[in-house]
Each structure stands twice: as C-alpha cells, then as structure tokens.
Amino acid sequence: MQPITNTYQIFWEETRKYIKGIMEAIDWGAISDAAAETLTELDTFLQKYEENYWCFDYEIMDLIGEDEINEESIIEYVESKLESYIAEITKDPLFELHVTLINETYEAYKLGLYKLCAMPLFAVFEHIIASWREGNIKEGVIEINKKPKLRRLFKIIDPDKFNEVEHExxxxxxxxxxxxxxxxxxxxxxxxxxxxxxxxxxxxxFHDYNSITKVDILKLFQLLKASMVLKYYDINVNERYKITK
Structure with a gap:
C-alpha cells in the first residue's frame, strides 16, 4: 500500500515535536517530589492502556478507581455512561461543528451498525487535533470559562496534596x-x-471491516471525550514549539 499523503506524513511528524514540547513544558522544578512521582506513574499507567487503544480522561480514572481498572470494567463503565458522554460532548463548543454527526453516529451505534460509526468519529477527532495544531483551540477561541475537573481525578492524586502549578x-x-x-x-x-x-x-x-466491534467504537467515543483536555493546553504556550503560520 502507498503511504499516507504528504500532508498527513508531515502532520504525523509534527506530532512528535508537540509531544516533546509538552514533556518539556512540564515544570518539574516547580513541583514537589511527590507530584513528580505521581505524574510519572500516571503517564506510565496511561501508556499501558493506550497500547489497547484506550485513552483516559480525568473522570473515568477518578470514578473507576485504580484497583478496579481492567479491560472489562472499562468497557462496562464507558458503555453505561455513553449517553451522558454524548450529552456532554455535544454541548461543548469544541464539538459544535459536529453535533449532528455525533448524534447520528450514536444512533447507528445503538442499532449495532458499528462499521458506520468508525469513520465519522475519526473525522471528528481529526478535526479537533488539526484545530488544536493550528492554535484554534484555546480559551479565547472557544470561550472556555472554567477549568477542568481537577478534583475529580484518579484516587492516587490527592487534590489537597498538590498546588495549582502541579495541577496544571x-x-x-x-x-x-x-x-x-x-x-x-x-x-x-x-x-x-x-x-x-x-x-x-x-x-x-484496505481494512478488515468485519473486525470492527462495539468495543472499538466505545474506544473512539472515549477518545473524543478525552480530547477535551486539549482546551486547557495551548499549543503555542511553549515558544520553542510554537506553530508559525
């Protein structure tokens, strides 16, 4: 098969730079040893589940709890919360362009038409990433007036233990x-x-479309919800990795 287009290849390569930029933007010197250790543990934990295409957000990690997290409990949790996910996502300015697409995809999901769900959800995710990359997703653009729910976070993170800089x-x-x-x-x-x-x-x-399952689509809905965190990290905040237009 031919590789993806040059545009996406460049985009993909740039993502490496953004990831490096975020890692370097973490102010390790401004946080306590306890916070640094927890950050490292959290990142390792997230990467473990990314291997199987799960992308967690604050809420899911807080509500499931460390000792209860496994593949079965994640699936059960996301499936039980999916309707509220859709309500939350479609009310968020981040997804304003895609409200009807997300709602209709959810209807297809409820009918078991999982093959029809994958591409629309990827389209939404692609637009969010592309918009963030252009610097169009930030507080001033989408008019976000509140911080993320930092106090509803995985139980290994005690909110009273960390200061505001560490929360960031x-x-x-x-x-x-x-x-x-x-x-x-x-x-x-x-x-x-x-x-x-x-x-x-x-x-x-060029895909085995018969392999697409309900769980795959749950992972994509969860990915959309997790992507909401990008509102709170401006890509241009790190001058070294700032995108020039």
Missing part, C-alpha cells in the same frame, strides 16, 4: 496521552488488512 502539569500528561493516540491511530496503511483502529486503512478501504 497533570493536564499536560492527559493532553500528551491524546496526542500519542493520534500518532497510534493515524499511522500508514499496513501491507496486510488491518484489524486495529487505524484511520487511514479505514478511510482508504
């Missing part, structure tokens, strides 16, 4: 996870039929 670093770790998922799901079309969540093989018709 946790947001960067979750943003980093979303960008890694972009890299993971927008890779080149493989030589053999793909059964993983791969935007390019799905779009270009």
């Amino acid at each position: 670093q946790f947001s960067k770790i979750f943003a980093l996870s979303v960008l890694r998922m972009f890299k993971k799901t927008f890779v080149n079309v493989p030589e053999n039929l793909c059964q993983n969540l791969n935007r390019n093989s799905l779009t270009h018709g």
Whole structure:
C-alpha cells in the first residue's frame, strides 16, 4: 500500500515535536517530589492502556478507581455512561461543528451498525487535533470559562496534596496521552488488512471491516471525550514549539 499523503506524513511528524514540547513544558522544578512521582506513574499507567487503544480522561480514572481498572470494567463503565458522554460532548463548543454527526453516529451505534460509526468519529477527532495544531483551540477561541475537573481525578492524586502549578502539569500528561493516540491511530496503511483502529486503512478501504466491534467504537467515543483536555493546553504556550503560520 502507498503511504499516507504528504500532508498527513508531515502532520504525523509534527506530532512528535508537540509531544516533546509538552514533556518539556512540564515544570518539574516547580513541583514537589511527590507530584513528580505521581505524574510519572500516571503517564506510565496511561501508556499501558493506550497500547489497547484506550485513552483516559480525568473522570473515568477518578470514578473507576485504580484497583478496579481492567479491560472489562472499562468497557462496562464507558458503555453505561455513553449517553451522558454524548450529552456532554455535544454541548461543548469544541464539538459544535459536529453535533449532528455525533448524534447520528450514536444512533447507528445503538442499532449495532458499528462499521458506520468508525469513520465519522475519526473525522471528528481529526478535526479537533488539526484545530488544536493550528492554535484554534484555546480559551479565547472557544470561550472556555472554567477549568477542568481537577478534583475529580484518579484516587492516587490527592487534590489537597498538590498546588495549582502541579495541577496544571497533570493536564499536560492527559493532553500528551491524546496526542500519542493520534500518532497510534493515524499511522500508514499496513501491507496486510488491518484489524486495529487505524484511520487511514479505514478511510482508504484496505481494512478488515468485519473486525470492527462495539468495543472499538466505545474506544473512539472515549477518545473524543478525552480530547477535551486539549482546551486547557495551548499549543503555542511553549515558544520553542510554537506553530508559525
């Protein structure tokens, strides 16, 4: 198969730079040793589940709880909360352009038409990442007037234990996870039929579409919800990695 277009190849390569920028934007010197250790543990934990295409946000990690997290409990939780996910996502200015697309995709999901759900959800995620990359997703653009729910966070993070500067670093770790998922799901079309969540093989018709399951679509809905954290990290905040137009 031919590689993805030059535009996406460049975009994919740039993502490496953004990830590096976020890591360097974490102010390790301004946080306590306890916070630094927790950040490292959290990042390791997130990466473990990214391997199986799960991208967590504050809420899911807080409500499930560390000791209860496994594949089965994640699936059960996301499925039980999906209707509220849709309500939250479609009310957020971040997804204003895609409200009807998300709602109709949800209707397809409820009918078991999972093959019809994957590409619309990838389209929404792609637009969010592209808009963030252009610097169009930030507080001044989408008029965000509140901070993320930092006090509803995985139980290993005691809100009273960390200061506001340290809370900001946790947001960067979750943003980093979303960008890694972009890299993971927008890779080149493989030589053999793909059964993983791969935007390019799905779009270009060289995919094992019969392998798409309900769980795959739950992962994509969860990814959209997780991507909301990008509102709280301006890509241009780190001058070294600032995008010039």
